[in-house]
Amino acid sequence: QIVLTQSPAIMSASPGERVTMTCSASSSVSSSYLYWYQQKSGSSPKLWIYSISNLASGVPARFSGSGSGTSYSLTINSMEAEDAATYYCQQWSSNPYTFGGGTKLEIK
Amino acid sequence: QVQLVETGGGLVRPGNSLKLSCVTSGFTFSNYRMHWLRQPPGKRLEWIAVITVKSDNYGANYAESVKGRFTISRDDSKSSVYLQMNRLREEDTATYYCSPHSFAYWGQGTLVTVSA
Numbered sequence: 307q308i309v310l311t312q313s314p315a316i317m318s319a320s321p322g323e324r325v326t327m328t329c330s331a332s333s334s335v336s337s338s339y340l341y342w343y344q345q346k347s348g349s350s351p352k353l354w355i356y357s358i359s360n361l362a363s364g365v366p367a368r369f370s371g372s373g374s375g376t377s378y379s380l381t382i383n384s385m386e387a388e389d390a391a392t393y394y395c396q397q398w399s400s401n402p403y404t405f406g407g408g409t410k411l412e413i414k
Numbered sequence: 415q416v417q418l419v420e421t422g423g424g425l426v427r428p429g430n431s432l433k434l435s436c437v438t439s440g441f442t443f444s445n446y447r448m449h450w451l452r453q454p455p456g457k458r459l460e461w462i463a464v465i466t467v468k469s470d471n472y473g474a475n476y477a478e479s480v481k482g483r484f485t486i487s488r489d490d491s492k493s494s495v496y497l498q499m500n501r502l503r504e505e506d507t508a509t510y511y512c513s514p515h516s517f518a519y520w521g522q523g524t525l526v527t528v529s530a
Contacts, residue, residue, distance in 0.1 A: 341517060343459075350511060350520040350521065350522055350523050351459065351511075351520055352520070353517055353518045353519075353520075356516075356518075362518065394458065394459055396459070396517070398461075398516070398517070401475060402461055402477050402478070403461040404461070405458050405459040405460065405461070406458065407458045408458055
């Protein structure tokens with residue numbers, strides 16, 4: 307199965323700061339099938355970015371996604387307090403579908 | 415709007431069974447593969463099962479961790495998907511979610527606790 311490794315596991319950022327987190331795959335992932343989710347404490351995950359770089363409905367334009375093959379990233383252009391959450395990457399290019407361990411983003 | 419409501423969770427002893435239900439609305443249920451996923455407390459999400467649509471003979475696929483113990487099923491007339499969980503283990507303790515392909519919508523989840 308494809309193992310997804312996210313880094314860092316925990317990070318903090320000040321309002322206005324640029325934030326980048328990464329997702330590394332053990333094997334190549336087809337571009338259409340690399341997704342990112344946002345999850346806040348006590349809530350279910352929300353689809354945040356699909357097919358590497360497409361923002362889900364309602365996601366602020368300060369978010370972006372990029373990458374290819376085995377290396378992907380999620381970037382926040384200018385951190386806001388509401389962005390504090392855990393972000394998970396997911397691949398469904400290859401069964402079983404797998405998730406990364408998450409990056410917990412905190413506000414300074 | 416799309417809604418998914420999972421029910422059926424609770425406290426169960428190891429070795430026992432439980433059946434989860436997910437009732438949906440707001441989309442054409444019969445056209446979508448449906449998935450079950452779970453998240454143990456404080457841990458990463460895990461995909462566990464998928465069921466296809468009628469034209470694909472309602473085929474099912476499972477994660478190795480649940481294969482042979484869990485069964486996914488659906489009732490298109492009720493826009494519902496189910497997860498029958500047998501021979502439960504403590505490591506099955508998690509919040510269980512249903513989601514239509516391709517994961518744009520999730521329910522609020524139902525908590526299953528397996529403990530003696």
